[in-house]
Amino acid sequence: MKKLISTFKNIWSIEELRNRILATFIIILIFRVGSYITLPGVDPSKLQDLTSGNGLLGLLDTLVGGAFSKASIMALGIMPYISASIAIQLLGLALPYFSKLQKEGESGRRKLNQITRWLTIAVTATQGFTYLKTTIPTDAITISQGLFYFSGVIMLVAGTMMSMWLGERITEKGIGNGISMIIMIGIVSRFPGAIIGEANARAANGQILFFVIEIVALFLVVIFAVAMTQAVRRIPVQYAKQIVGNKTVTGQRQYLPLKLNISGVMPIIFGQALMFIPAFVASLFAEKSDFAQTVNTIFSDPTSWQYNLLYLVLIVAFTFFYTAISINPNQIADDMKRGGGFIPGIKPGQPTSDFVAQVLDRITLPGSILLAMIAIFPAIASLFGMTQLFSSFFGGTSLLILVGVVLDTLQQVESYLLMKKYEGLMESGRIEGRQTAVISN
Numbered sequence: 001m002k003k004l005i006s007t008f009k010n011i012w013s014i015e016e017l018r019n020r021i022l023a024t025f026i027i028i029l030i031f032r033v034g035s036y037i038t039l040p041g042v043d044p045s046k047l048q049d050l051t052s053g054n055g056l057l058g059l060l061d062t063l064v065g066g067a068f069s070k071a072s073i074m075a076l077g078i079m080p081y082i083s084a085s086i087a088i089q090l091l092g093l094a095l096p097y098f099s100k101l102q103k104e105g106e107s108g109r110r111k112l113n114q115i116t117r118w119l120t121i122a123v124t125a126t127q128g129f130t131y132l133k134t135t136i137p138t139d140a141i142t143i144s145q146g147l148f149y150f151s152g153v154i155m156l157v158a159g160t161m162m163s164m165w166l167g168e169r170i171t172e173k174g175i176g177n178g179i180s181m182i183i184m185i186g187i188v189s190r191f192p193g194a195i196i197g198e199a200n201a202r203a204a205n206g207q208i209l210f211f212v213i214e215i216v217a218l219f220l221v222v223i224f225a226v227a228m229t230q231a232v233r234r235i236p237v238q239y240a241k242q243i244v245g246n247k248t249v250t251g252q253r254q255y256l257p258l259k260l261n262i263s264g265v266m267p268i269i270f271g272q273a274l275m276f277i278p279a280f281v282a283s284l285f286a287e288k289s290d291f292a293q294t295v296n297t298i299f300s301d302p303t304s305w306q307y308n309l310l311y312l313v314l315i316v317a318f319t320f321f322y323t324a325i326s327i328n329p330n331q332i333a334d335d336m337k338r339g340g341g342f343i344p345g346i347k348p349g350q351p352t353s354d355f356v357a358q359v360l361d362r363i364t365l366p367g368s369i370l371l372a373m374i375a376i377f378p379a380i381a382s383l384f385g386m387t388q389l390f391s392s393f394f395g396g397t398s399l400l401i402l403v404g405v406v407l408d409t410l411q412q413v414e415s416y417l418l419m420k421k422y423e424g425l426m427e428s429g430r431i432e433g434r435q436t437a438v439i440s441n
Helices: 002-013 015-034 055-063 079-094 096-102 106-134 145-173 178-188 191-204 208-230 266-274 276-284 290-299 305-326 329-338 350-383 388-394 396-419
Strands: 232-239 242-244 247-249 253-259
Touching: 002 015, 002 396, 015 145, 015 178, 015 396, 079 096, 079 106, 079 145, 096 106, 106 145, 145 178, 178 396, 191 208, 191 388, 208 350, 208 388, 208 396, 232 350, 253 350, 266 276, 266 305, 266 350, 266 396, 276 290, 290 305, 305 350, 329 350, 350 388, 350 396, 388 396
Parallel strands: none
Antiparallel strands: 232 253, 242 247
């Protein structure tokens, strides 16, 4: 405890770090206040059960801190920007124009950011109109529907752009990755309510001991998620001696770090989005076919073994896909060769590329299985009678985003402490960041 207090004193004594932490808290406060401002023309008292708490709508509501179910001006949060960023990233693999911009350095990055912002506006307008049309009950609209849809879309676009701007300010003036921090705050804001709701439910049934066991189980699941996020396969890379000017630079041994979970939460997000297709298609024919009705019933239940088996397969497949588009072994081998580096025992060039690809395949399979296990933990937790909100923190997107953002933020704080010659946060060594953002931005 004494060391913990001393560490907090050291953090607060660094003026730049103190100012960044305060700026982060102020920006987060602004974002949270905005999430409680209801869209003009909506009666808040008639907004009960906007989401079922399951599936994609429940996930969106969790990621934006409940703003989705409140019909807030920030109901869509930062998610349209995330969608636009992912689209631009994928276009970089498919279209030469975007691929060229990615290689043009700072000027190319500015152009891509500008295109991403315009695409964000288009995505927000489309999603916003769909959200207003299909989610807001007509009896909750207190003004003309035409005026409501027009003004509502404008307000939702403004709310998303405001969220994006606040995230950028956190990255620039605060601590941590701003976009990821905005998402994390939305998730964390629901955690106290989840704890209180679960405690009340267990207390009403006289199961206080079971609640304590649940808290211990949650702690163990978090440790498991941290271990998986931090796991790295380090490939040794030896650099030959080089002559720089009149000096001979001795060859050094470094490491190429390949993370066990390179894809982050993206396979879970993609998999969860696609899990709505079987139930949606079956619902179209449910009245005419008993088989379609059975399929609709099965895949509308996230706790069914059929649902989770398909979910697991999708996550494994998307993990391999996202790893393939994120890391190019040929480019790694070429960069290593140009820098005078080689993997001991492996010839430069194509053999190095094949070796890196082989290592990637070997670590991606167990990594994808572990990621799928984390994804289905909430379904397993709900089978034990946990409330749906509390069980969502046992895995899935929420847990991985929380773990990843916290690790990145702690890494930045530790960097400030070590730079000022203070002890780090951990006695066992420095905290390793994820090296890739939770959600590409």
